[in-house]
Amino acid sequence: MEPGIQISGLAKRFGHLVVLDGVDLKIQRGENRVILGRSGQGKSVMLKLIVGLLTPDKGSIVVDGKRVVGMSRRELYDLRRRFSMVFQGGALFDSMTVGDNVGLGLAEHTDQSPEEIRKRSQKSLEMVGLPDVFKKMPAELSGGMKKRASLARAIVSEPDYILYDEPTTGLDPITADSINRLIQHLDEELGVTSLVVTHDMTSAFMVGDRFALLNKGTIVFDGSSDEARAATEGPMAQFIQGDSQGPLDSL
Amino acid sequence: MLPSRAGPILPAMYVVARMGSAVLGTVTDTGRGGLLFLNILRTLPAIPKSLRLILHQMFVIGNGSIPLVIITSVFTGAVATVQAKYQFQDYVPIRFLGTVVAKSVVIELGPVLTALVVGARVGSSIAAELGTMKVTEQIDALEMMAIDPVRYLAMPRFLAACMMLPMLTIFSDSIAILGGYAVATLGLDVPSKTFTDGLRFLFDSHDVYGGLIKAFVFGALIAVSGCVNGFHARGGAAGVGEAAMRAVVTASLLILVSNFLLGAVIFQVIFGA
Ligand SMILES: Nc1ncnc2c1ncn2[C@@H]1O[C@H](COP(=O)(O)OP(=O)(O)OP(=O)(O)O)[C@@H](O)[C@H]1O
Ligand SMILES: [Mg+2]
Numbered sequence: 001m002e003p004g005i006q007i008s009g010l011a012k013r014f015g016h017l018v019v020l021d022g023v024d025l026k027i028q029r030g031e032n033r034v035i036l037g038r039s040g041q042g043k044s045v046m047l048k049l050i051v052g053l054l055t056p057d058k059g060s061i062v063v064d065g066k067r068v069v070g071m072s073r074r075e076l077y078d079l080r081r082r083f084s085m086v087f088q089g090g091a092l093f094d095s096m097t098v099g100d101n102v103g104l105g106l107a108e109h110t111d112q113s114p115e116e117i118r119k120r121s122q123k124s125l126e127m128v129g130l131p132d133v134f135k136k137m138p139a140e141l142s143g144g145m146k147k148r149a150s151l152a153r154a155i156v157s158e159p160d161y162i163l164y165d166e167p168t169t170g171l172d173p174i175t176a177d178s179i180n181r182l183i184q185h186l187d188e189e190l191g192v193t194s195l196v197v198t199h200d201m202t203s204a205f206m207v208g209d210r211f212a213l214l215n216k217g218t219i220v221f222d223g224s225s226d227e228a229r230a231a232t233e234g235p236m237a238q239f240i241q242g243d244s245q246g247p248l249d250s251l
Numbered sequence: 252m253l254p255s256r257a258g259p260i261l262p263a264m265y266v267v268a269r270m271g272s273a274v275l276g277t278v279t280d281t282g283r284g285g286l287l288f289l290n291i292l293r294t295l296p297a298i299p300k301s302l303r304l305i306l307h308q309m310f311v312i313g314n315g316s317i318p319l320v321i322i323t324s325v326f327t328g329a330v331a332t333v334q335a336k337y338q339f340q341d342y343v344p345i346r347f348l349g350t351v352v353a354k355s356v357v358i359e360l361g362p363v364l365t366a367l368v369v370g371a372r373v374g375s376s377i378a379a380e381l382g383t384m385k386v387t388e389q390i391d392a393l394e395m396m397a398i399d400p401v402r403y404l405a406m407p408r409f410l411a412a413c414m415m416l417p418m419l420t421i422f423s424d425s426i427a428i429l430g431g432y433a434v435a436t437l438g439l440d441v442p443s444k445t446f447t448d449g450l451r452f453l454f455d456s457h458d459v460y461g462g463l464i465k466a467f468v469f470g471a472l473i474a475v476s477g478c479v480n481g482f483h484a485r486g487g488a489a490g491v492g493e494a495a496m497r498a499v500v501t502a503s504l505l506i507l508v509s510n511f512l513l514g515a516v517i518f519q520v521i522f523g524a
Contacts, residue, residue, distance in 0.1 A: 085395045091388040105396040240279035
């Protein structure tokens with residue numbers, strides 16, 4: 001068995017819209033993989049495919065030696081308990097307090113006491129710089145605070161894999177920096193494997209070991225952060241420089 | 252669907268087409284609802300774990316529905332009494348007034364009107380709540396935490412509705428009969444004893460059971476319709492509104508159709524034999 005995530009020939013369409021058209025990508029255990037791509041290229045769809053929230057039309061996804069496509073509900077739930085996802089829009093449960101949002105997974109899946117769960121949730125919230133929001137409702141938080149609360153919810157269960165969908169979008173530069181440090185810390189200290197979808201190149205170079213660039217349904221760049229930084233021509237160079245002229249189609 | 256230069260025949264066709272799509276929507280919902288129902292049954296072993304969620308939903312359904320049920324029931328009982336008295340003219344003895352009011356309330360008016368009124372309120376709110384969770388990825392977030400949305404969201408609402416509808420119906424029956432009594436004695440010069448004797452006369456507990464069985468099924472229909480439309484909501488706020496509307500239309504149609512079928516089965520086949 002090869003640990004990590006192997007994606008091959010992955011294809012997904014919605015009606016006539018072809019979103020992914022043969023994606024091949026390997027993510028090794030412990031690595032921090034940054035996934036870049038223009039808006040609407042299917043980055044969020046790819047994350048959802050990996051954990052079975054969507055079903056691909058073609059291709060295979062293997063996580064730690066197990067094929068995700070065709071898993072039973074129970075197998076999927078076992079898989080997902082080792083994963084967390086920070087959704088692009090936060091996806092906090094708006095009927096419960098922020099603290100309960102963070103603690104829900106522990107309350108459902110462990111037999112820890114409410115007191116322990118409260119402590120762990122609070123600690124998680126402190127790690128993302130939100131020490132005083134435990135009793136607040138999600139609607140009372142700012143956009144950036146919601147994103148960080150969602151991050152707290154993702155890390156509280158100490159998963160092996162964390163999928164971040166634009167974790168720093170909409171945050172001020174200083175908060176964004178602390179989130180990037182947190183992602184690095186989780187990676188280095190706890191050995192978490194991360195997939196980070198981002199448009200924020202500062203963040204990308206800070207947290208990423210390896211880079212992938214998704215365009216028109218396929219991976220057009222796959223390399224280390226040094227190779228990405230060194231790219232002087234081709235799609236990766238165009239993306240980093242933010243040039244509307246080049247191999248990546250502009251609007 | 253409607254061409255701009257609609258002739259006189261086209262509006263009629265448009266109406267037929269709209270009815271057709273409402274019926275189609277109900278058929279789709281019924282199919283999806285059947286599947287969801289089976290899925291809910293699958294999660295029943297997790298009832299002990301979900302007790303708090305179920306109690307919370309019972310409270311949500313009961314608490315908000317009581318004022319609505321009171322108003323509906325008072326007027327239903329009052330109208331039933333006035334109409335019965337009017338239809339009796341001088342042909343039917345007035346001592347049957349209480350009998351007729353009680354029977355029509357307990358068998359038909361109580362269960363059906365309660366279900367329609369509570370269905371509109373509860374069905375739309377379930378669909379809107381779950382629909383919002385769907386379009387804001389909260390359902391995906393639950394899935395991601397390995398929490399089954401059917402167990403966590405649908406099953407508690409389903410059980411709560413199945414239990415609360417009969418309770419609200421008993422409540423509604425009592426209020427409606429009281430309303431009828433008040434109108435009869437205060438407005439129609441019927442002596443109090445005549446009305447209450449009528450109530451007792453021909454009283455059959457099967458009528459009450461039959462009404463409550465119907466209410467139980469209506470509760471199931473309301474919850475499943477709300478959950479199915481919520482889970483399949485798509486496309487932002489408009490999609491959530493659409494889901495809420497469809498939940499109410501489907502629930503109402505199914506309540507009326509199943510009321511007929513259940514009536515036939517319960518009162519002709521089971522109790523009639
Ligand atoms: N459930 C769905 N049904 C239909 N179309 C969808 C669905 N999810 C995504 N799409 C479409 O798939 C395409 C890719 O969407 P996706 O959200 O993955 O983009 P993205 O790369 O994450 O973009 P962004 O950077 O803006 O978040 C879009 O055109 C989107 O409209
Ligand atoms: Mg996205």
